[in-house]
Amino acid sequence: MSFLGSHILSVQQFERQSIERLFTVAERMRPYANREKLTTVLDGAILGSLFFEPSTRTRVSFGSAFNLLGGDVRETVGVETSSLAKGESLYDTARVLSGYSDIIVMRHPQPGSVAEFAAASRVPVINGGDGANEHPSQALLDLFTMHQEMRRQERTVDNIRIAMVGDLKHGRTVHSLSQLVSLYDNISFVFVSPKALAMPEEITEKLMAAGHTVVETEDLAMGIANVDVIYQTRIQEERFISKDEANQYRGRFRINKFAYSQFCQPTTVVMHPLPRDSRAEANELDNDMNDNPNLAIFRQTDNGVLVRMAMFATILGVEKEVDRYSRPISWKNARK
Amino acid sequence: MSFLGSHILSVQQFERQSIERLFTVAERMRPYANREKLTTVLDGAILGSLFFEPSTRTRVSFGSAFNLLGGDVRETVGVETSSLAKGESLYDTARVLSGYSDIIVMRHPQPGSVAEFAAASRVPVINGGDGANEHPSQALLDLFTMHQEMRRQERTVDNIRIAMVGDLKHGRTVHSLSQLVSLYDNISFVFVSPKALAMPEEITEKLMAAGHTVVETEDLAMGIANVDVIYQTRIQEERFISKDEANQYRGRFRINKFAYSQFCQPTTVVMHPLPRDSRAEANELDNDMNDNPNLAIFRQTDNGVLVRMAMFATILGVEKEVDRYSRPISWKNARK
Amino acid sequence: MSFLGSHILSVQQFERQSIERLFTVAERMRPYANREKLTTVLDGAILGSLFFEPSTRTRVSFGSAFNLLGGDVRETVGVETSSLAKGESLYDTARVLSGYSDIIVMRHPQPGSVAEFAAASRVPVINGGDGANEHPSQALLDLFTMHQEMRRQERTVDNIRIAMVGDLKHGRTVHSLSQLVSLYDNISFVFVSPKALAMPEEITEKLMAAGHTVVETEDLAMGIANVDVIYQTRIQEERFISKDEANQYRGRFRINKFAYSQFCQPTTVVMHPLPRDSRAEANELDNDMNDNPNLAIFRQTDNGVLVRMAMFATILGVEKEVDRYSRPISWKNARK
The missing domain is CATH 3.40.50.1370 (Aspartate/ornithine carbamoyltransferase)
Known part of the structure; x- marks a missing residue:
C-alpha cells in the first residue's frame, strides 16, 4: 500500500514492504524528536484530533508528533461535547469536521465507527482506536x-x-x-x-x-x-x-x-x-x-512519537521534504 | 459599522455595506481555506476560545480559522472548570482572561452574558452563541x-x-x-x-x-x-x-x-x-x-471557516495584509 | 539557584538574587506581552500542560506565556481522562508524558504529587499547584x-x-x-x-x-x-x-x-x-x-504572564536570545 493520502484504519492494510518504508521514515524523525533540530514541513497544516473516547497518552502523542513537524492541532475530547450526542450521524459529523482540518486522528468506543467516519471524510483519517477492534x-x-x-x-x-x-x-x-x-x-x-x-x-x-x-x-x-x-x-x-x-x-x-x-x-x-x-x-x-x-x-512510548510522525509525513507526502524545512533550535534542550 | 477592533455581539450591528465588505474578504480567504497556499499574517496572535457551554463544530471552526491565518488558540471548555463556578463575576473573568489573548470568542448558556463579558474585556469579543439570544x-x-x-x-x-x-x-x-x-x-x-x-x-x-x-x-x-x-x-x-x-x-x-x-x-x-x-x-x-x-x-459549514477568517482579519485589521504574508504549502493537499 | 534545566517545585528553592534575576527577565518580556513585537525564540518547543485538577486562569496564563515565546502547547485537563485513573503510577505517567514535551507544567490535587512526578520526568517540571502545598x-x-x-x-x-x-x-x-x-x-x-x-x-x-x-x-x-x-x-x-x-x-x-x-x-x-x-x-x-x-x-494576573514567560525563558536557557528572534507584528493590536 501507499500511505499517501490514505486512511489508516487497520493493520490488515499493510504488507511488509510498506511497513519497512514507514520505519525508515520513522528512523529519520529521531533528530527532530530528540530536539537536535526542528522542521516546519507541515507549516499551515491542521490535525483534527477527535477523541470521542478520552485517552491522554495516545492523544498527546499524536498531537506532539504533529507539532514536531510544524503543524497545528485542534482537539475535541469526549462525546458529551459533540453533536453525535444530539443524534447526528457519523456521516454528517465526518462531512463537517473534515472541513476543518487536513488530516484527522479519531478514537471512538464503537467498533467500525472510525471506518464509517472515514468513508465520509474529505481528508485522511487515522484510527486512534475503535473499541475492541483496531488501534493500528x-x-x-x-x-x-x-x-x-x-x-x-x-x-x-x-x-x-x-x-x-x-x-x-x-x-x-x-x-x-x-x-x-x-x-x-x-x-x-x-x-x-x-x-x-x-x-x-x-x-x-x-x-x-x-x-x-x-x-x-x-x-x-x-x-x-x-x-x-x-x-x-x-x-x-x-x-x-x-x-x-x-x-x-x-x-x-x-x-x-x-x-x-x-x-x-x-x-x-x-x-x-x-x-x-x-x-x-x-x-x-x-x-x-x-x-x-x-x-x-x-522506549515504546518514545517510539510512538517517531512512528506517528512518520505516518503523518507519509500520508501528507512530505517524507522526503522534512530535512529541507529544518533549522537549528534556539533553546537549550533539557531532555534527559 | 467598522469591524476593526470591534466586539461582534449581535446581527443588529450590521448594515448591508459592512456585510458585503466582510463577504468580499471571506471570498479572498478561499485559497487559504483550500490549502492552495498559507498565510502567517496573524503570527504571534492568540485567540482565547471560551466555550462555557460546549460546542464541537463552532469551537473547532473558529479555532481552525484562526490557525489558518497563522495564529495560536488557547481553549477553555465547560463551566465546571472555570472560576465562574466559584462565584467570580463575569467582570472579573473578563478582566483576567482578556489579558491572555488578543481576541476572544465566547459561548455561554445565559442570554446577554457575552455582552456583559465584552463590556469588561480589554480585547475584542465575538459572540459564539449566548443561549437563546444571538449567534451572529x-x-x-x-x-x-x-x-x-x-x-x-x-x-x-x-x-x-x-x-x-x-x-x-x-x-x-x-x-x-x-x-x-x-x-x-x-x-x-x-x-x-x-x-x-x-x-x-x-x-x-x-x-x-x-x-x-x-x-x-x-x-x-x-x-x-x-x-x-x-x-x-x-x-x-x-x-x-x-x-x-x-x-x-x-x-x-x-x-x-x-x-x-x-x-x-x-x-x-x-x-x-x-x-x-x-x-x-x-x-x-x-x-x-x-x-x-x-x-x-x-457548503454552509465550509463557508463558516471563510466567514470566521474574514471576521478575525477585519477585526484585527489585516484584511489587506493576508496575501503579503502568504507562501506555498510544502505538503500534499489530500482534501477532496 | 539557577533556573536553567531545573524543576520549579517550591518557593523554598529561591534566594533573593535568583528572584531578582528572574524579575529582570520578566520586565524584558513586557514588549512581547504588550504585543509591540513578537518573538519565536521557543519555536519548535512543546509545553506539556497537565491539569489533573482543572484551573482556567493558571492553565491559560501558562499556555499563553508559552505561545508568546513561539512555542506550542499540548494540554490535558481532568484526571478522569488520564491513565492515573486506571491505577498507573505517577512514575509511569511521568516517564511517558515527559517524552511528549520539552517542559511540563502540572497541577494535581495531592500535595507532593508534582515533586514525585518531577523526580521521574525527563524534562523540567513547574509546579502549577499541588493541593494545599505549593503554587510557586x-x-x-x-x-x-x-x-x-x-x-x-x-x-x-x-x-x-x-x-x-x-x-x-x-x-x-x-x-x-x-x-x-x-x-x-x-x-x-x-x-x-x-x-x-x-x-x-x-x-x-x-x-x-x-x-x-x-x-x-x-x-x-x-x-x-x-x-x-x-x-x-x-x-x-x-x-x-x-x-x-x-x-x-x-x-x-x-x-x-x-x-x-x-x-x-x-x-x-x-x-x-x-x-x-x-x-x-x-x-x-x-x-x-x-x-x-x-x-x-x-495587574497581578497580567504580571503572571510576564513571570511565566520569564520562567520558561530561563529554564530553557533563552533569556538572552528572546530579542534576537523578535520581529514586528503584522496585525493591529486592539488591546486596551
Missing part, C-alpha cells in the same frame, strides 16, 4: 520497537520467539500486533493466558497458515523461557467467571525481577502497551523491573 | 452561503423567496438570519411551522415594516413551492403540549427526496444550521437528500 | 507585582508593611508569599484573621527568626492601618466550627471603599490571588473598589 498506530509502534530492540542485538524481527502474556482474548493490541509480526519470517509465538482468555482461534490459525509456530500454555515459566520478547498485557478481574477463579490466576502471570531472573534469558526484551496497573492486586509488570535495561516500555 | 457568526455564514448559492445561479440575494421551516419560535438562528436577510431588497419570507412554534410577531412586523413580504403557513407543500431557498430547522418534541400533538406534526415538516421532487423547483437550495437529527423519530432533513447538488449544508 | 508561580507573580507597585512609589520591597487578611491557616498562597517576601529586608507583617484561621506558628516563627516584625490581630481596621500592601484572601464558611461563628466573622474582614477610605493610607496597594467571590455572602473584596487605582488585582 499502537501495533506499528510495538513492531517498530521490536525492530529497534532486535537491531541492538544485531538481529532482525525474522526468526524471533515472542511470548504474549495476559488477556489474549479481549486485547486488541495483541490481536493487531501478532498479525503485523506475522508479516516477518518464521516467528515462534507463545501465547500465555488462562484458557478462558486464550487468543481467538481464527488468529492462531491464520498465524500457523502463514508458516509460523504457535504454542499455547497456562504456564508462565514455560512460556517465557528462551523467548526474545515478552509482550505483557493486563488481566482484568472482571473477565473471570468468579472472584475465586480470578484469585487462582492472580499472580500466575506477573512479570517481576524474580520471574525474569529465574525464567528468562538475559537479553529478553520486556514490552507492555501501558498503562500498567501498579496497584498490588493487579501489578502485572512489577516496578522492580524498572532498572532492567531490557525493559522497553518507555 | 452563524447568521453571517448562512447569509454568505445564500449569497454564494444565488451567485451560482447568476443572481443576488435581492428578490429571493426563502422558506424557513420548523421551530421558528425558539430558534435563534432563524431570528438572526431573517433580520440579516432583510437588509437586502424585496425578500419574500415564507414561515412554515406549527402555529404554536410560529415566528415571533415582533420579527414578522419588523420584516414587513422594512418592505418585505411575509407569509405564514402550517402547510409544508405550499410553503416550499416556488422558493429559492429552504432553511430547515429542528422541531423538538418537548416543545409541544402533548405527545399526541407532537405526533400530529411529526413528519409534516420533513424535507426528503419525495417532498423535494414533488413541491420544489429544481434549483431550490436546501440549508440547515446542523446538527440535523438523523434518528427516525426526528429526521427533519432526510439522508436521501445527500446527493442532491442543491443541498448546501456542508 | 503564584507567589512569584505576587512578589513581582509588589516589586512593580513599590517601584511606582519609587520604593523597593525592602522595609514594606504588608497586611495579609483572611484564612491564613489554609491558604497556600499566603504561606508561600510570606516566605518569599521574607527574603527582603525588614518586613512588617500584619496577619489579620480569626484566631481559628491564624497563620501557622512555624511560619510566623521563621519570619521572626529572619528578623522581620510580625503582628497578629483579629481587628481589620487596626490591621490595615498604615500598611503599604493589603493581600486579601478568601474566608470560607465551611472552615468554621458553626454557622454562628462564621456569621460573627462575616463582614469583619471585607475590604471595600468605605473600609479603604477609613483605615488605609491613600497609597495602600490592594492585592488578591483571585478568583474573588462576588456573591453577597462572601464578597471579601467589594466591586466598589474597582476604580481605585491602587487595586492591583488585574
Whole structure:
C-alpha cells in the first residue's frame, strides 16, 4: 500500500514492504524528536484530533508528533461535547469536521465507527482506536520497537520467539500486533493466558497458515523461557467467571525481577502497551523491573512519537521534504 | 459599522455595506481555506476560545480559522472548570482572561452574558452563541452561503423567496438570519411551522415594516413551492403540549427526496444550521437528500471557516495584509 | 539557584538574587506581552500542560506565556481522562508524558504529587499547584507585582508593611508569599484573621527568626492601618466550627471603599490571588473598589504572564536570545 493520502484504519492494510518504508521514515524523525533540530514541513497544516473516547497518552502523542513537524492541532475530547450526542450521524459529523482540518486522528468506543467516519471524510483519517477492534498506530509502534530492540542485538524481527502474556482474548493490541509480526519470517509465538482468555482461534490459525509456530500454555515459566520478547498485557478481574477463579490466576502471570531472573534469558526484551496497573492486586509488570535495561516500555512510548510522525509525513507526502524545512533550535534542550 | 477592533455581539450591528465588505474578504480567504497556499499574517496572535457551554463544530471552526491565518488558540471548555463556578463575576473573568489573548470568542448558556463579558474585556469579543439570544457568526455564514448559492445561479440575494421551516419560535438562528436577510431588497419570507412554534410577531412586523413580504403557513407543500431557498430547522418534541400533538406534526415538516421532487423547483437550495437529527423519530432533513447538488449544508459549514477568517482579519485589521504574508504549502493537499 | 534545566517545585528553592534575576527577565518580556513585537525564540518547543485538577486562569496564563515565546502547547485537563485513573503510577505517567514535551507544567490535587512526578520526568517540571502545598508561580507573580507597585512609589520591597487578611491557616498562597517576601529586608507583617484561621506558628516563627516584625490581630481596621500592601484572601464558611461563628466573622474582614477610605493610607496597594467571590455572602473584596487605582488585582494576573514567560525563558536557557528572534507584528493590536 501507499500511505499517501490514505486512511489508516487497520493493520490488515499493510504488507511488509510498506511497513519497512514507514520505519525508515520513522528512523529519520529521531533528530527532530530528540530536539537536535526542528522542521516546519507541515507549516499551515491542521490535525483534527477527535477523541470521542478520552485517552491522554495516545492523544498527546499524536498531537506532539504533529507539532514536531510544524503543524497545528485542534482537539475535541469526549462525546458529551459533540453533536453525535444530539443524534447526528457519523456521516454528517465526518462531512463537517473534515472541513476543518487536513488530516484527522479519531478514537471512538464503537467498533467500525472510525471506518464509517472515514468513508465520509474529505481528508485522511487515522484510527486512534475503535473499541475492541483496531488501534493500528499502537501495533506499528510495538513492531517498530521490536525492530529497534532486535537491531541492538544485531538481529532482525525474522526468526524471533515472542511470548504474549495476559488477556489474549479481549486485547486488541495483541490481536493487531501478532498479525503485523506475522508479516516477518518464521516467528515462534507463545501465547500465555488462562484458557478462558486464550487468543481467538481464527488468529492462531491464520498465524500457523502463514508458516509460523504457535504454542499455547497456562504456564508462565514455560512460556517465557528462551523467548526474545515478552509482550505483557493486563488481566482484568472482571473477565473471570468468579472472584475465586480470578484469585487462582492472580499472580500466575506477573512479570517481576524474580520471574525474569529465574525464567528468562538475559537479553529478553520486556514490552507492555501501558498503562500498567501498579496497584498490588493487579501489578502485572512489577516496578522492580524498572532498572532492567531490557525493559522497553518507555522506549515504546518514545517510539510512538517517531512512528506517528512518520505516518503523518507519509500520508501528507512530505517524507522526503522534512530535512529541507529544518533549522537549528534556539533553546537549550533539557531532555534527559 | 467598522469591524476593526470591534466586539461582534449581535446581527443588529450590521448594515448591508459592512456585510458585503466582510463577504468580499471571506471570498479572498478561499485559497487559504483550500490549502492552495498559507498565510502567517496573524503570527504571534492568540485567540482565547471560551466555550462555557460546549460546542464541537463552532469551537473547532473558529479555532481552525484562526490557525489558518497563522495564529495560536488557547481553549477553555465547560463551566465546571472555570472560576465562574466559584462565584467570580463575569467582570472579573473578563478582566483576567482578556489579558491572555488578543481576541476572544465566547459561548455561554445565559442570554446577554457575552455582552456583559465584552463590556469588561480589554480585547475584542465575538459572540459564539449566548443561549437563546444571538449567534451572529452563524447568521453571517448562512447569509454568505445564500449569497454564494444565488451567485451560482447568476443572481443576488435581492428578490429571493426563502422558506424557513420548523421551530421558528425558539430558534435563534432563524431570528438572526431573517433580520440579516432583510437588509437586502424585496425578500419574500415564507414561515412554515406549527402555529404554536410560529415566528415571533415582533420579527414578522419588523420584516414587513422594512418592505418585505411575509407569509405564514402550517402547510409544508405550499410553503416550499416556488422558493429559492429552504432553511430547515429542528422541531423538538418537548416543545409541544402533548405527545399526541407532537405526533400530529411529526413528519409534516420533513424535507426528503419525495417532498423535494414533488413541491420544489429544481434549483431550490436546501440549508440547515446542523446538527440535523438523523434518528427516525426526528429526521427533519432526510439522508436521501445527500446527493442532491442543491443541498448546501456542508457548503454552509465550509463557508463558516471563510466567514470566521474574514471576521478575525477585519477585526484585527489585516484584511489587506493576508496575501503579503502568504507562501506555498510544502505538503500534499489530500482534501477532496 | 539557577533556573536553567531545573524543576520549579517550591518557593523554598529561591534566594533573593535568583528572584531578582528572574524579575529582570520578566520586565524584558513586557514588549512581547504588550504585543509591540513578537518573538519565536521557543519555536519548535512543546509545553506539556497537565491539569489533573482543572484551573482556567493558571492553565491559560501558562499556555499563553508559552505561545508568546513561539512555542506550542499540548494540554490535558481532568484526571478522569488520564491513565492515573486506571491505577498507573505517577512514575509511569511521568516517564511517558515527559517524552511528549520539552517542559511540563502540572497541577494535581495531592500535595507532593508534582515533586514525585518531577523526580521521574525527563524534562523540567513547574509546579502549577499541588493541593494545599505549593503554587510557586503564584507567589512569584505576587512578589513581582509588589516589586512593580513599590517601584511606582519609587520604593523597593525592602522595609514594606504588608497586611495579609483572611484564612491564613489554609491558604497556600499566603504561606508561600510570606516566605518569599521574607527574603527582603525588614518586613512588617500584619496577619489579620480569626484566631481559628491564624497563620501557622512555624511560619510566623521563621519570619521572626529572619528578623522581620510580625503582628497578629483579629481587628481589620487596626490591621490595615498604615500598611503599604493589603493581600486579601478568601474566608470560607465551611472552615468554621458553626454557622454562628462564621456569621460573627462575616463582614469583619471585607475590604471595600468605605473600609479603604477609613483605615488605609491613600497609597495602600490592594492585592488578591483571585478568583474573588462576588456573591453577597462572601464578597471579601467589594466591586466598589474597582476604580481605585491602587487595586492591583488585574495587574497581578497580567504580571503572571510576564513571570511565566520569564520562567520558561530561563529554564530553557533563552533569556538572552528572546530579542534576537523578535520581529514586528503584522496585525493591529486592539488591546486596551
